[in-house]
Amino acid sequence: MTEKTEVSICFGTLCFIMGGSAFELLSEHLDEELREKTLIRGMNCPGYCNQTSEYGKPPFVKVNNTLISEANLQKVITAVKKEVLHGADK
Amino acid sequence: MEGGEIYIEIAARQLSKKGESICGDVFLSRKIQEENRVITVLSDGLGSGVKANVLATLTATMGLNFTVERYPHELTARTILDTLPVDRARKISYATFTIVDSDADGETRIVNFDNPAPLIIRNRKLLKPDRKRLVIDKKAGNERELEYSTFNARREDRIVLVTDGVSQSGIGTAMYPFGWDVPDIGGWICGVLEQEPGISAADLSGRLVERAHANDIFSARDDASCVVIYFRRPRKLLLCSGPPYHNADDTRLAKIVESFAGQKVLCGGTTAEIVARETQQEVEVSLDSMSDGIPPASQMKGVDLVTEGVLTLGRVSARLEEGVNTPVRGKDAASALLNLLLNNDQIFLLAGTRINEAHQDPSLPVELEIRRNVVKKIRRLLENKYLKEVHLDFI
Ligand code: FES
Numbered sequence: 001m002t003e004k005t006e007v008s009i010c011f012g013t014l015c016f017i018m019g020g021s022a023f024e025l026l027s028e029h030l031d032e033e034l035r036e037k038t039l040i041r042g043m044n045c046p047g048y049c050n051q052t053s054e055y056g057k058p059p060f061v062k063v064n065n066t067l068i069s070e071a072n073l074q075k076v077i078t079a080v081k082k083e084v085l086h087g088a089d090k
Numbered sequence: 091m092e093g094g095e096i097y098i099e100i101a102a103r104q105l106s107k108k109g110e111s112i113c114g115d116v117f118l119s120r121k122i123q124e125e126n127r128v129i130t131v132l133s134d135g136l137g138s139g140v141k142a143n144v145l146a147t148l149t150a151t152m153g154l155n156f157t158v159e160r161y162p163h164e165l166t167a168r169t170i171l172d173t174l175p176v177d178r179a180r181k182i183s184y185a186t187f188t189i190v191d192s193d194a195d196g197e198t199r200i201v202n203f204d205n206p207a208p209l210i211i212r213n214r215k216l217l218k219p220d221r222k223r224l225v226i227d228k229k230a231g232n233e234r235e236l237e238y239s240t241f242n243a244r245r246e247d248r249i250v251l252v253t254d255g256v257s258q259s260g261i262g263t264a265m266y267p268f269g270w271d272v273p274d275i276g277g278w279i280c281g282v283l284e285q286e287p288g289i290s291a292a293d294l295s296g297r298l299v300e301r302a303h304a305n306d307i308f309s310a311r312d313d314a315s316c317v318v319i320y321f322r323r324p325r326k327l328l329l330c331s332g333p334p335y336h337n338a339d340d341t342r343l344a345k346i347v348e349s350f351a352g353q354k355v356l357c358g359g360t361t362a363e364i365v366a367r368e369t370q371q372e373v374e375v376s377l378d379s380m381s382d383g384i385p386p387a388s389q390m391k392g393v394d395l396v397t398e399g400v401l402t403l404g405r406v407s408a409r410l411e412e413g414v415n416t417p418v419r420g421k422d423a424a425s426a427l428l429n430l431l432l433n434n435d436q437i438f439l440l441a442g443t444r445i446n447e448a449h450q451d452p453s454l455p456v457e458l459e460i461r462r463n464v465v466k467k468i469r470r471l472l473e474n475k476y477l478k479e480v481h482l483d484f485i
Contacts, residue, residue, distance in 0.1 A: 011375055011398065012359045012385070013359070013400055013446075013449065013458065014448055014449070014454075016384075016398065016401065017401070017454065017455060017458075018454075021385075024381050041375065041377070042375030042376070042386060044363055044375060049448045050446075050448050
């Protein structure tokens with residue numbers, strides 16, 4: 001069995017006000033197949049927002065090991081799809 | 091004092107007569123820090139609506155101020171009656187009041203003027219201290235009696251005051267043809283206490299008024315108020331928000347949290363991470379608390395609640411300002427925090443003073459308040475509006 005794709009959403013203050021609040025409903029935007037293959041969790045501010053030159057701008061979401069800056073639903077869903085497909089290839 | 095430290099929790103719940111937007115019963119309470127006294131007054135104004143409210147406010151304010159100055163009760167009553175306007179229809183100057191004046195060691199004086207008799211409850215039984223009577227208004231056969239009593243409150247005692255909107259609720263119904271009279275109310279309270287011996291003053295007063303409302307089949311015929319004064323062991327809450335100014339103080343912060351005897355709240359992701367790191371615990375963001383515009387709460391062993399920082403505190407301060415009653419409904423982190431704050435008596439706020447540079451960016455879509463200011467505002471509201479004992483420290 002393939003491992004689930006892990007989506008970690010930052011719910012820190014900055015990410016939240018910069019649009020991260022939208023990810024609370026992320027699972028509702030994934031179709032059933034994707035939803036089954038992902039594990040969504042929240043995280044507290046890991047500090048990326050304090051180093052924008054290195055990581056880019058909030059909101060941040062991590063899909064497995066890929067960090068997405070200025071994340072929006074579109075970007076996250078695309079990344080999740082990619083990871084899930086990639087996982088299936090293996 | 092018997093049984094150690096006593097905290098006096100006072101809470102009131104009021105319901106206006108159906109169709110009135112303002113309550114004609116007025117409740118005032120004041121803590122006199124220097125003397126360690128707490129004075130509570132409940133007054134019922136003649137009639138209902140704005141006029142009743144004005145009369146009751148006048149009565150309650152005078153009652154409170156005279157009591158602070160330790161005026162004799164008789165003089166207080168007379169002065170109030172002389173000041174109130176005479177009602178044209180009823181040809182009387184009318185107001186009722188009950189004053190409860192308690193010292194920190196439990197010594198309590200109760201004065202009642204025409205309100206239903208105050209209930210004193212100890213060990214789920216009604217306590218009846220000796221009452222002295224004083225006839226006040228002798229004019230025109232219009233005699234009215236002032237009753238007063240003194241007793242030494244012990245830990246776990248409660249005093250319950252109601253206005254006649256409560257004691258006359260249900261009049262004419264099959265259940266209470268003559269109203270919900272004082273002995274019945276006493277029995278009902280003892281029943282509640284059997285189920286929930288530690289019920290807070292806020293919850294008990296709320297339940298009692300709701301019950302009176304139900305007696306009236308949810309169409310209140312008069313303003314109904316209940317005040318509960320509960321002598322108990324103080325409940326303590328520690329709220330830490332913000333990382334310490336010096337990194338070296340991280341350990342100290344964690345130690346304070348670990349050793350605190352009471353409920354604990356951490357507001358702020360970084361704060362939570364610091365404490366978690368120092369105490370070797372995990373912080374887990376729980377996605378099942380509904381956000382309602384603020385980030386979800388997290389879970390951490392040994393801490394009662396973990397929330398995000400400034401947004402959540404900002405929401406808490408706004409809702410405290412609007413006015414909230416327990417239990418606060420809502421599954422968001424701010425509601426959870428409000429419940430904790432309102433259910434505790436002594437609140438220790440510990441604000442970290444390290445500034446989060448990223449929060450000061452002027453291009454942010456919302457202005458993030460400086461933590462220190464929000465915390466100060468919460469302190470002021472809890473003290474003045476919710477009568478909490480609050481201690482604020484910075485780290
Ligand atoms: S708030 Fe998300 S990285 Fe800081």
